[in-house]
Amino acid sequence: MGKIGSTVTISKCSESRLSELIDTYEKLVFSICYKITGDYFTAEDLAQETFLSVYQKYDTFDGSNEKAWICRIATNKSIDYVRSAGHKGIPTEDGFFEMAAEKKENPEEICMEEEIKYRLKKNCESLKPPYDEIAEDYYVMELSAAEIAEKRKVNIKTIQTQIYRARNLLREIYGKEEPV
Secondary structure, eight states: OOOOOSOSOOOSSOHHHHHHHHHHHHHHHHHHHHHHHOOHHHHHHHHHHHHHHHHHHGGGOOSSOHHHHHHHHHHHHHHHHHHHHHHHOOOOOHHHHHHHHTOOOOHHHHHHHHHHHHHHHHHHHTSOTTHHHHHIIIIISOOOHHHHHHHHTOOHHHHHHHHHHHHHHHHHHHHHSOOO
């Protein structure tokens, strides 16, 4: 994704600050746009539009949570694009609807999903007992609290408490990781 030029209206966001924001959040913004639109090239365009909006609207930003603010802009731009794209043309071929019904994830999405699951499993395993096994059963194996309680022959309230604590421990781990 290319850098945004300086021919835009003057803002409190300097070009060097914009460059820092792009370096920090470029992959995150692109992944949001790609997830919503499903199109690589559209996602690239929307990511650039997102940073252009960040540059133009930086003086209205209250400074509270920069990451959330930028993600919200990316999400809104992507949703607006999808909504407007839906009105541009109505497909009439039966083949289109058959393809849409059979739409499968592309290899990149499959690989990303596997990587996320792998990291989640590793992070669950890094917790101390019993939270490691509880987190793995709940988040990786996708068992319900009732199923885990039955499997371990433990009261469901105990399992629910352990899931809650495991979730908080995982949040700490993910909070310490570098943004993607």
